[in-house]
Amino acid sequence: MATQQPERPLLPIAAWYAAGPSRATMIEPLGSDGEAIVRRDLTHLKESGLNTVRTWIDWASGEPEPGRYDFEALDRVLRLAQELGLRVILQLYLDSAPDWLAEAYPDSRYVSQGGQAIDSQGSPGYCYDHPGVRQAAERFMQAVARRVKDHPGFLAYDLWSEPHIVQWAYFDYLPQPALFCYCHHSKRRFRQWLEARYGEIDRLNRAWYRRFSSWESVEPPRFISLMTYTDFIDWQRFIIDKITQDLAWRARTVKAVDPVHPVTSHSAVPAVMTVPLLEQGEPDDWQVAQVVDVWGTSFYPKHVGARETADPVVRGAYLDSTRSATASLGRPFWLGELQGGHGYVGTFAEPASAADIRAWAWGPIAHGAKGLCFYAWRPMSRGYESAGFGLTHPDGSPTDRSRAAGEVARVVDRHADLFVSAQVPQSDVAIVWNNDANILWGCLREKSPYVPSRSLLGVYRALFEHHLPVDFLHPDQLATGRPTPVPDAPKLLAPGRAAGVAPGPRPLEVDRYKVIYMPFSIMVRRDVARGLAAYVQAGGTVVAEARTGWNDDEGKVDGSVPGSGLREIFGAQEAWARSRRDGDAVEIEVAPDPVVAFEGGRIKSAHYEQALEPLGARVIGRFASGEPAVTVHDAGRGRAVLVGSWVGLGYHVHRDPAAGRFIAGFALAAGARRPVEVEGLPGTAVEARLMVGETRQEGPYLLVFLFNHTPEPVAPRVRIAVPWSTRRVAVAELTGDARHEAAVQADGSVTLERALAGREIVVMKVTPA
Structure with missing residues (x-):
């Protein structure tokens, strides 16, 4: 039993x-x-x-x-x-x-x-x-x-x-990176994967620019070619x-x-x-x-x-x-x-x-x-x-x-x-993790994850410091609204029905995001581009970086950069690009604009100067040379922003405060909520987190977490957005014995003051009083 x-x-x-x-x-x-x-x-x-x-x-x-x-x-x-x-x-x-x-x-x-x-x-x-x-x-x-x-x-x-x-x-005795597995059983499995993907050997030959006579003659790629790397793209997708x-x-x-x-x-x-x-x-x-x-x-x-x-x-x-x-x-x-x-x-x-x-x-x-x-x-x-x-x-x-x-x-x-x-509520802001771009990165003979991951981290840091919670999105979610189902997946338990498996949150919904950031998206599939266009047309804001959509699904330049139909979304294309060492700042002069809550001024970015040719978009930023560096294109009820540099990587490397305000400014201008905010302290000194829950015994409640990441005592003021129609809330510390009530202000928020010792962590339950 x-x-x-x-x-x-x-x-x-x-x-x-x-x-x-x-x-x-x-x-x-x-x-x-x-x-x-x-x-x-x-x-x-x-x-x-x-x-x-x-x-x-x-x-x-x-x-x-x-x-x-x-x-x-x-x-x-x-x-x-x-x-x-x-x-x-x-x-x-x-x-x-x-x-x-x-x-x-x-x-x-x-x-x-x-x-x-x-x-x-x-x-x-x-x-x-x-x-x-x-x-x-x-x-x-x-x-x-x-x-x-x-x-x-x-x-x-x-x-x-x-x-x-x-x-x-x-x-260590093998060439690095060492790739596996090339035994005859794995080769057979790769050929079966290719046959399921392409259907006919002629379609594979066109994609790979090869002349295989049968599936049995296909060998998995072992190196990267100067001419085409579609085969190596497929090998990496197969391994995943x-x-x-x-x-x-x-x-x-x-x-x-x-x-x-x-x-x-x-x-x-x-x-x-x-x-x-x-x-x-x-x-x-x-x-x-x-x-x-x-x-x-x-x-x-x-x-x-x-x-x-x-x-x-x-x-x-x-x-x-x-x-x-x-x-x-x-x-x-x-x-x-x-x-x-x-x-x-x-x-x-x-x-x-x-x-x-x-x-x-x-x-x-x-x-x-x-x-x-x-x-x-x-x-x-x-x-x-x-x-x-x-x-x-x-x-x-x-x-x-x-x-x-x-x-x-x-x-x-x-x-x-x-x-x-308790669950973490869906954020108003999302960052796209683009593994297709990471696959292309490998085809460019780049092995380190530093640039791809730190491009995302720079954007995440700017939002973190401005108390804006963040979700991450997979390209499949842009294409279809959810991750592509895995064939032959096992039947799973319903979360919450088995001990030790807590209830899951409400599934994330792409159309609920006010802003989507697309750092490091040098490959964009056509179905993802179509989903992105629909998101913008429906009223969303997308912020992308240099060379977004440089290559399409097969690792080819598709008529323009950005390609795959993205040129029409952004209303701009690449005129030319110049690479820089990551440690060298790429400076951009940004003008005030309603699309971004940024006072204007010079920001530091990294890696690329991609001069943009506007095709209906307006220019709000220029490189020191005067070439267009940031464009905004109004499409439907939304807008698409293209930054001709890697501003996420730049913020990770240079920590330019103006660049941090510029990145976060798109979310703030779009009305992204800050459910819990620390007033008067640097963005990483005190971290505040919020979860939302409801139980039969407790009714609705919030869990508020305060982290003092410094060794020194601090006395933060924390403002919390209360989701209930109530005049007062009860606050009980779960990590201690303190209890009190607080008044709800006219804007629906509660301000709490709690002194924190060096590296102290406090967890509070907030309920309607």
């Missing part, structure tokens, strides 16, 4: 743990005192305040011989967790695969673009396109599901940690689809045995921060979110070498983009991995404090996360992350970090109905 789900709402706050000092994906063999060690560790985890343990099983140790399963460590965690009242999330690691697979299937190794077959050294395992490997993996996954599905404490599966084509291996379909396969396999419990997965880095050529394939968050009950991401603000993520703006973009991908479907998101301790990688180190843990936990919750999984309970015991990332000391004893994580968990558990039900 299926496990009966508890009635009480649950927002799981977990820590990764399997057996004593084990590091994922490994299971450390324990001696005769193993039971006592695990019991002690799980007791400390429970006493800290966490409500869930996230354990794991790897294929190599779970099936040491074909058909012989070893679930001893898993059984022990399930049993002891139940005794202690902890729920259990299970991580399945197929990529840590048993060596007997290579003996049974010698042709199952991954093959690089250079033809090198890769032996697995604990990872990356073997190619799932091999039918024997796939069938063996199915048997193992279903054996695990049968083992856990009826256990009373079992909560959910995570089927794939940080999906890539190959996992956790560094092929392959990751999605492989995750869907895992979900269908487990759900065939256990349709009751949620299946989840999580990315290494949100899609907006990366490009498809990185790390042997990167998933599209908007695609993969369709094939699991809960999608999420890893979140390491102080992972060594990633110092930028200590910035609350960058952290916000990570979280808002992941939320937006799942909210496009009306589904929730989790953090599959949340940094729990010091960042140790090789000889490099970065400390983490209790204050860090509080900020890293409350931040995701304020951005809508419905589950947190700290990585890990104990620090890593082996490998190049040794002694890193744990909430506890290496011996498992508690630390200030583990106590801080427990403090957050206790508050969330105490008010679980509020935190489970």
Whole structure:
């Protein structure tokens, strides 16, 4: 019989743990005192305040011989967790695969673009396109599901940690980036994908400018040609689809045995921060979110070498983009991995404090996360992350970090109905994440995600600093209103119907956005251009950057830049373009105009000077040479703005205040709402976030989160837009005991004053009085 789900709402706050000092994906063999060690560790985890343990099983140790399963460590965690009242999330690691697979299937190794077959050294395992490997993996996954599905404490599966084509291996001896997989099974799968896409070999030949006689003669591209890169565009699109379909396969396999419990997965880095050529394939968050009950991401603000993520703006973009991908479907998101301790990688180190843990936990919750999984309970015991990332000391004893994580968990558990039900409302402003442009970036022999991601981050930063909440959009949403459905997606659970899966938000609607920003959109599909035209005609404002629509779907210049029909939308085209080094400022003189709430003046941009030729648009900005740099075109009831430079990247690099006001000014001029605003302080010193909810017991309510990101005490005035017709509101601090009432002003807002100590975080519930 299926496990009966508890009635009480649950927002799981977990820590990764399997057996004593084990590091994922490994299971450390324990001696005769193993039971006592695990019991002690799980007791400390429970006493800290966490409500869930996230354990794991790897294929190599779970099936040491074909058909012989070893679930001893898993059984022990399930049993002891139940005794202690902890729920259990299970991580399945197929990529840590048993060596007997290579003996049974010698042709199952991954093959690089250079033809090198890769032996697995604990990872990356073997190619799932091999039918024997796939069938063996199915048997193992279903054996695990049968083992856990009826256990009373079992909560959910995570089927794939940080999906890539190959996992956790560094092929320094291969040309970089190393591309996979070119085994004959993967080649066959690519040909099938091409046949489904093109239908006829002649259509493929026209697109690729080739002369193949049959599908069997098609070879996947291994390099980039000077003449055409349509083949390489298709290869990158295939890899993205392959990751999605492989995750869907895992979900269908487990759900065939256990349709009751949620299946989840999580990315290494949100899609907006990366490009498809990185790390042997990167998933599209908007695609993969369709094939699991809960999608999420890893979140390491102080992972060594990633110092930028200590910035609350960058952290916000990570979280808002992941939320937006799942909210496009009306589904929730989790953090599959949340940094729990010091960042140790090789000889490099970065400390983490209790204050860090509080900020890293409350931040995701304020951005809508419905589950947190700290990585890990104990620090890593082996490998190049040794002694890193744990909430506890290496011996498992508690630390200030583990106590801080427990403090957050206790508050969330105490008010679980509020935190489970509350949602981040749809914003008035959206930023387009254009993975088609990222694919083209790879075809231009650019491997770094810096320019694409920092172009988005610059726009996000300007809006963040002006207290304008932001959603992210996928090009498919512009084309059809929602992400393109994934074929053969598994049947998923309705959010809120299973314990641990919170209700999802109302799905995001493109026509509700007042302004859509399109940074770094050097490739635009024709269907996306048509959707964008409809949005503008209906009254929306779009703001795009230099070389938007430079290439079309197949990687060709389509008559003009911008192409694909965008020239008519923007009423302008490229006259000429000159590139600059990113560190060199491109200056633009902008005149006052009703389309932008900007006083006028000089702004700093980056990378391109694209002189614009107006074709019905009016010019509101010029380069120092006098050439048109910013145009506005009125179309229907809306308007399209084209900036002949990369102003988002420029703001990220130069932090020119005038450029920040210019970017945010389009949203402000269009009437974008600021539901919660901090008065009189710089945009990133104090961050304020708002969620909206309603429960049967509480009625309607707001959750207001205040973060002091500085080490110094501050006394902000916070103005909140109240969505109710009431004269007074009641304010109760969930992170403390303070309670009071406040008057609602004539404009429907409430002003709250709350002194904050250095790095203090306050969570308040606001209800009609």
